[in-house]
Amino acid sequence: MFDKKFSFWALGVALSATILMFCFPPKITFDYDFESFFPQDDEELAYFYAFREQFGNDNDYLLVALGAEDIFEKTFLEKATAVNEKLKGLELVEGTVSLLDMKEPVIGPFGVRNRQTLDLEGDLSKQAEKLMNSPQWSGNLLDSEADYLLIIVNNKNQISKEAGDELYAEISEILSESGINDIKTAGKIKAQGEFVELLQEEFAFFLSISFGLIIVLLLVIFRSFWGVVIPLLVLTIGILWAMAFSLYFGKPLDVMSVMQPTILSVIGLAALVHFFNHYLNMLRDGDARDVAVKESFSELSIAVFLTALTTALGFLSLFFTSVPSLRLFGLYTGVGVMIMFLAVVTIAPGLLYLVPAMKSAQSDSLRTLWRIGMRSAFLSVTKKRITIVCVFVSLSLLSGLALTDLRINGYILDNLPRNHELVKEFEFFDEKFGGSKPLELSLKVGEKADNLLEKEVLLELEKLENFVRENYESAVILSPLSAVKGINKALNSGSENAFRLPSQGQFERVREFVPQALEQSPVQILSHESKEGRMSTRTADMGSLKSNVLNENLYRFLVEEIDENLVEVRLTGTSHLIDISHESVTRQMARGLGVAFLIVAVVAGFLFRSWRISMVVLLPNIIPLLWMCGVIWLLGIELKLTTAIIFTVAFGIVVDDSIHFMSKMRIELAKGKSWLYALKRTYLETGKAIILTTLILGTGFSVLTLSQFGVTYYSGLLISLALVFALLADLLLLPLMLIPLKKIWDKKNH
Template sequence: MYLSLPMFTKKNSFLGLAIAVLITILLLLFPPKIIFDYDFESFFPQDDEELSYYLDFREKFGNDNDYLLIALGGEEIFEEDFLKKAKEINQAIQKLDLVESTVSLLDMEEPIIGPMGVRNRAVLDLDEDLQKQKEKILSSPQWSENLIDLSGEYLLIIVNNKQQISKEEGDELYAEIASILEESKISFVRSAGKIKAQGEFVSLLQDEFAFFLSISFLLIVVLLFIIFRTWWGVLLPLLILALGIIWTLAFSLFMGKPLDVMSVMQPTILSVIGLAALVHFFNHYLNMLREGKSKEDAIEESFSELSLAVFLTALTTSLGFMSLYLTTVPALKLFGLYTGVGVLLMFFAVISIAPGLLYIFAPLKVADSGKLAQRWRVGMRSAFLWVTRNKRVIAFCFVSVSLASGLALSGLKVNGYILDNLPRNHELVQEFEFFDQNFGGSKPLELSLNSGPDANNLLQREVLVEIEKLEDFVRNEFESAIILSPLALIKGINKAQNSGSENAYRLPSQGQLQRMKDFVPKALENAPLKVISDDYSEGRLSTRTADMGSLKSHDLKVKLKDFLKDEINSDLLKVRLTGTSNLIDISHESVTTQMARGLGLAFLIVAIVAGFLFRSWRISMVVLLPNIIPLLWMCGVIWLLGIELKLTTAIIFTVAFGIAVDDSIHFMSKMRLELAKGKPWLYALKRTYLETGKAIILTTVILVSGFSVLTLSQFGVTFYSGLLISLALVFALLADLLFLPLLLIPLNKVWNQKNH
């Protein structure tokens, strides 16, 4: 007796349809609130000790990326008219509720310590000779390439916004700042920062989400018309897929998960997976009608016979996505979980809605496809004969390409950027790169400083000497912007004690250091950010660097580690790299581990499913092998195209495997049915190839067409997912139709021994 689920009678099918209608009505009556969000902190590794350390560091010193950089220029900036307009902008921004402070030459004052006490002097005084001040400011290591670029063409305003600002507050604040900048009469304005990037990302998300919903709809209509050429063959699947997608999105929103950069792919993924399942069911149904069976019998038998196979493919695909939950990154975990649930909801939509609608709407008879069907039969028979006659050539080609791709795997590079999901020529990326080129960087770099066992505190001169060596290393190797640290604080006080002389902006002598201790509390109070704890035992070295990518960052971290070991006296100063940028880099660097976790579980799932079908571990391994090949070949393509692996591309391997293995499961499920009818192994293999080959080719065309649409995306993760998963599906088709039969032919003896 072959495996089937005889439960799709007219009564049961109408019950399933009623349940689906009820669910949909409830969603219409109580719709979820649609929320779009992009939080790059969701890409932090959650089980990493570095995150715990950073959270503790953030409690003491504040967040390292709650700022917005604004550059003003386009004309001579040391002209009174320009500076007045810039000052109006600065003052207007300072008045905003969610702004804690601004830092710029427009309101910066430096203390001058004299015999009569402390007085403050404006760094840039609009009432004094501006050209003389220009020369002084541009030659100052304290201000040049900090609040003004080296050439003196752009003025920088650093807006320190509310700490750990929410997405909604960030949108509100940036809209207010953008309005102020737009109303100003300054011709050149650039800005970069978290509140801008998150807002821009969400705007792009909304546009892309609407675009992919529309394009998926059009694609499905075209494919359905080509395949079925009837109105019911278009409208029925379209309704089923739409409800499956709506249920999935509603479920995730009800569970509190907003739509994010990963969610853009969900409508396309779910629609093509659901469509592939419907094609299997509808093709089988039409074949039974052509064989002369009644509509009722054709519906009941086609869904009963295929439901287990389709469920197993849905299950493996779902678990493939869910295996991403084993990663340590929240964005990937939630994408995998909710897309996996969505695949199962789509399967439920198919089996609960399709049979009932077919009973109501489908025609009683369908004309035979005639010459086209005959060409398919002849073509598949010729393909099977060609495979059996060219076993050695096929095996040699598959093994050779797989070995070459395996070698290419060792040459793949892992590299990721903060704005990784956008193309490098995108306006937002270019604005960030402007600050990288002119102001030392847009990406925060944080180092935690602690006094060692032989030091009293971080303001001890011997410790400050160590900090100075560290600053020189960071400035030279990381090519950083201005550095804020306890040493910078002391240098500023030393400059103040020497009548504001630029030459005095340096580490003071021991005697000078002793005389300035009383001025430290006031200097801390006026500092733009906290650089040292109240007891002077803990501190930070804070700066900005260009978004150089995790590959270069990793090399620099190795250099930093060696430098700290060889050059810094750890008994005086303990240094540790921390901050949001470091956490993002760690996530990218862990990409191979994340991939291994997901794929390991996916391989295990497929082996269990194949074992369940055939009760043989040998056959399980044979089924697994053709589905490893597409992944290897995909590595070869990645190497050939020079694509760099990153955190978001880690999902591609797991997702591709979970979807590609569906063809193998359909193939093996059909073969199991043939064997259950008492047919010999080789005859069952031939019948399976001839009957399942067409469905596998059609579903691959559907899936590839659907995933290819994703290459129209501006988001890197979406583009590469579409490209590489499409290629993996083509490779999987070749492996299933050319290589899998070669592996199954020798198992004739294993099957005969097992069943006799």
Template sequence: MFTKKNSFWSLGMALLMTLVILIFRPSVVFDYDFESFFPQEDEELLFYQDFRGKFENDNDYLLIALGGNTEVFDSVFLSAANSLNKSLKKLEKVERTISLLDLEEPIVNPFGIRYRKVLDWENAERLQNSRKTILGSLQYQKGLISKDGNYLLILLKNKQRISKEDGDELYQEIKNLVANSGINEYHLAGKIRAQGEFVNLLQEEFTFFLGISLILIVCLLIIIFRTWWGVLVPLTVLALGILWTISLSLYFNKPLDVMSVMQPTILSVVGLAALIHFFNHYLTQIRNGHPKDEAIRISFSELVTAVFLTCITTSLGFVSLFFTNIQNLKFFGLYTGLGVMLMFLAVVMIAPGMLYLLTPFKVSENDSFSVMWRKGMRLAFLWTLAHTKSIVWVFVLITLISAYGLSKLQVNGYILDDLPENNSLINEFRFFDQEFGGSKPLEFSLSAGPKAKDLMQYEVLKEQEKLESFIKEAFGASAVVSPLTLAKSLNKALNSGSEKAFATPTIGQVRRIEPYLGKAVEESPVRVLTSDFKSGRLSGRTEDMGSLESSAMKAKLSKFLEEEINPDLLLVRITGTSHLIDISHESVTAQMAKGLGFAFLIVALIVGFLFRSWKIAVISLIPNVIPLLWVCGLMFVFGIQLKLTTAIIFTVAFGIAVDDTIHFMAKLKMELSKGKSWLYAIKRTYLETGKAIILTTLILVSGFSILTLSQFGVTFYSGLLIGMALFFALVADLILLPVLLILLKKEP
């Protein structure tokens, strides 16, 4: 298969594929979409999509705070803010703005309806009256003005479900208008800003890790092989493998996203690990006196099956993520899994042909480096034989402690927790949490119960009053609007604009406001009711307290609804984008178990097929499950919480770590097929495969450690935890696995 002629044909095909890609280059697109982290094909998502169709997308807004160290009740400041507000309204992709600058309250009197400006700065007296009214009103505090009156809020509603490109353009237009408004201090936070900054960071990181991976690989290759061909061949293979993978995803319109940052490093270390096994075997053949051409043919022919199996298990480890219900994870897993197999193709299509073309340096069997390796591996194997029982007990003890740590791990995630801690966007969101009671949308669906006429019925409004009070207290919600808010506003309008009348209307007052309801629903700046008054929304903002605390609050909500709200009158259901993100984090253990279960099954089937033994299949899994448990213990010690982005670490780490076990077991089978005894076969496998396992782990750990330089949380923790898992797997493969095989005593 790997004769010189066949290898040259394969090399030519690889170069032709690369040439086609370079001629028909795909468009490079970067993207970050919050909704790609929603659980797909989930009942909660379907419910929200229906709810969104009736009302609006709950996160298509930008919060704009204007002000400073003094109160905003200054006519010069307000004139500048009002001018800015008018300019914002004129932008093409802005649907509307909501602020005190142009908000008017209806006043109903015997002569009809008139409208009164909430904030009037026409003269000093009116401005002072407005100040007194606004600061004394719970209706506006923390909703449209900060509690101390130092910041004024403009809530800008952009085009629904705006694209990334349009969002970037709109945000830049808004930023320019605000910067040129003459107002010195301002703060901006919202979806269109967050997506833009995520992608900018993403582009920087993608370029950085591509470059740093290249530098690392060159350094490691020089250290390991100390020959120019030992650097040139792997660099060519890895460069083309990464190019093929990225091009494949772009050809299928899969943009590069926050998860794609890890792909160059992952593919590099996987491809390099495969090359090291081939090169190590190739150099062994050279030392044994085989001519170069024969050494190439033997080394690739004997190891291609083992390397294929390691690549397929790694690939399937990633592909298992496709069976989760999170879109971002699905396609990261699918394209990285395909990328691993493309890297395998790059290795077997390019490396043999290049080695035939190149003349390697002479390899000495007795150089000090080789002698040191052989001596070290023999000592390690003898030590393992002498301490079999102690090794088992130490592994059992550490694993039990780690299992305890796993039981104590908490699932908790934040909307922006992948961003670096000192990022300006995080600081802006915290500003709105502090000054305006929250930046995270909070959304509830309201429906009239089976015994209710509609949501504006007096008895139903009283149920809404209880619900609203609970949500403000339990969730710390601010800027709450609902059908009850609409009823309170109409009640206030019918009582000459008295602030005391902004309260739940009595039965008689409900009858008085009924004639005005239709027009009020149409003119409301925020849609809170459908035209038949049977469906509505309670909408507000809250702090991003994390999915753990949010889950506790939702549990309290369920208990409250069960005990306090009459379902015959009012049906309540939490929904919205924040709720869906929380669900994604909360389902992390199920996602992790699903991916790992699939990976375990594949590995067990492969090893079981190789040895025709279920016992060996089980033994092969043990050294790869234990490192995952140890990582859980490490997470518990360092206070690292489980979340959607850290859950994938276990599936990825298992898929990569199991490669060494498969190499070990494949070599063991080869030695047994030569008629060697069980113990002697284990010894030869240990001595000959151990070096390659150590070198590949060194490269893998070094490669993933680079990811700890990332500013993205998902990338940082992936590098840290996967690197540790691979190190633990090395220890298990070279210490525990031989012990388990020795204790098995008999040949399969």
């Protein structure tokens, strides 16, 4: 198949396709969408969408903290007021919430009078004392030490990434020209913008470092000009094809895409090493260049195709998860692996026909050393069967126990290290203003109430508010109850002591002013008929592990203390969905691995037409995953949604060595050799290739530990270790498991 005519034809088609790609380049876009990590099969997501349709999104805001030595100094407040007015004037801003434009209603005999919460023309020292002692404002729109003044900028709901970038740039310009030096910001439009900026930097970094790594590895392995140039050209075109494929289909580059250049390059390089090693061996044995090219690609193409297929299917198994970001990463990386294989077999043979015959970089003494080393290793393995099996079983059992003790925990800014500047700014708002993470509770009137403004319902909401405030350590809470408290305060000349539920005698009068209070609320808190509402606040991003403990306590409290016949309460919102996403890690991992196990079993069964042999091939590739769990436990790594991919991806890659091993053994058996002799020849000849490809893949994936993104860092670390564990399993355990199968093979073939 890989004769000169076919190879030149394939090379011509490949180069033509590459030229067309440059003539009609795809549009390169970067994106980071929090909602792409929501599990789509969860009923909570549908409920959230319905809730959002009625009450708006819960995280379309930017927190801006303006700091000064004395925030009640008039000059500072004038600067802050100018900033606030400019922010309100931006096209994509729906409004701002701050003490600078808040007005407190005072209801008297002559109607409603609105007075400034913070009056710049009044006595600022008296106002400062009042505001700092107010539970309504202290820790909410100013921090408890009065070092910072908070402006909540509410942007238009669900604006696009591009619009968010434009808005944040406008806000940044206003803040930089404000004359205020101490400014902190946190929010969705900032986080998405900085994520994508970091993503672009990392993508360029890993693209360049992948090529640098490839050049170094090629020089070490082949030590020849064409041994570097040809693989480099093949891998460059393969990466371009794979990335262009996803871009042509409109998939933007995201946090998961950072890994793709490195993944594709090391997988493609491993395939090229198999082909080139065989090619050089044939040249060394005296075969002509044309014969060596044709035979090396013809003999190994099936084995390399199967390893590429199992790797691709390992990624594609992520498509069966319910998280869009994982699904798309699995789909396009899996397809990308097969595109890389296509680039290898269509470009490399034609180029090898065009250049002079390459010379082997290995000396005779080095080749002899390899043979002696592999023969000694095989003899040692067969002599120490019991010891090897006991060690593998013991480590696997210990790792299995560690698996049961792994913790699942994730954060909103989950892929960034906890010491990153963006994370620190969010933590600043967690500490100073009650939180940066939205907390939403949906409220619905119960069977024994007509609306959420009935006194009995509000008493239930008061119990709920107290629980949320004490347990979640939340910021100020907006709800139907807070609106009623605000009206009661207004009826009592703005007295802070009156910010509470009114007495039964005043309650009916309070209800008269509810419509006006709802109109002035910074967010919608009640439906038109007052039968549905929300309790909205912010909490610290304490991680999904702690959040889930608090949520469980909340569920118990709702059952034991809240009368559902009066009000039905349900946790919802973007933060809740992100926590659910992290909790779904076990389910997502099981789905991906289940599909991957089935695929490998089918491939092994296809090769040998035996389910027993397919199970034997499967076991040594489960062990690296178990040991990886042991490492995760030892290092104290916490599982989260994005780390769920590591197990599936690692399995798809580590199984390649077993496929190569079994493919070579099938070739030896097809030549009429006995089972044990075929096993020995396979070990001696394939062992070297397995060690080299493990070195290449392990080195390539270890480069990912240079990333600032958590998912990229842990993928590099853990997959590199899994490759080493797989090498040990394939060279130490797999041969011992194959020896007893001699009787089964002999019975099938006689």
